[in-house]
């Protein structure tokens with residue numbers, strides 16, 4: 243399902259203009275990442291997708307729905323939103339109850355709900371923790387419970403706010419494979435991330451934001467080639483790109499494969 247922001251601005255009641263006239267179309271099935279320093283407006287922007295915020299100006303569409311015409315409950319059937327802080331999202335005494343809440347609430351029949359819950363626990367590596375109390379789990383596990391709870395809702399759009407924070411390498415790989423499988427299923431993935439390596443390796447498109455505005459919009463290769471944008475958005479290029487810079491290469495490879503391809507052949 244595609245989503246779009248048309249001339250969207252949002253001003254908090256305190257007067258802070260957090261989002262300023264943003265227009266973006268995210269087509270169905272795209273892996274779309276938003277990067278930028280703290281306070282750039284990333285979270286404020288994506289919270290429009292599930293109706294938590296309504297734009298001060300402009301319109302937000304999720305598929306053929308303008309968000310202003312639909313409740314948060316209705317939008318939750320289309321947009322699954324994984325919060326940055328899992329403790330804002332989890333409330334049950336057992337992991338499985340947290341994960342089963344969404345599909346039950348959406349009215350899925352028992353069989354479909356059970357299959358979705360089992361698959362979500364499996365994908366997030368939590369099958370063995372189904373009966374655990376979420377508060378007895380580590381932060382990285384609680385983040386995966388919050389992710390599982392959204393996966394089980396089977397929404398066409400999935401929003402991930404800082405999915406890799408606190409994850410070890412294994413956790414990051416797990417999340418990368420979930421992002422890939424969501425795309426294979428034709429679902430749209432929108433992620434906010436400070437993890438530029440994760441961003442470069444797993445997303446089709448990157449938007450860099452600063453001061454409530456879009457500074458750059460393109461493929462990771464395009465966006466991470468723009469030093470002025472990286473400076474203004476206060477983000478560092480991915481590690482491999484920095485290594486290429488240190489080696490005085492002209493081009494910045496972003497993935498291990500691209501890096502190896504660019505390595506001068508030795509001993510040939």
Ligand SMILES: Nc1ncnc2c1ncn2[C@@H]1O[C@H](COP(=O)(O)OP(=O)(O)OP(=O)(O)O)[C@@H](O)[C@H]1O
Nearest residue numbers: 254256258260278279280281282283284285286287
């Ligand atoms: N509840 C609020 N009331 C008033 N101002 C807010 C509120 N939440 C955020 N802001 C302000 O809005 C601006 C954008 O914040 P936002 O959280 O959207 O940025 P962000 O890019 O998501 O940052 P982070 O990476 O820290 O999550 C900042 O100036 C922030 O201080």
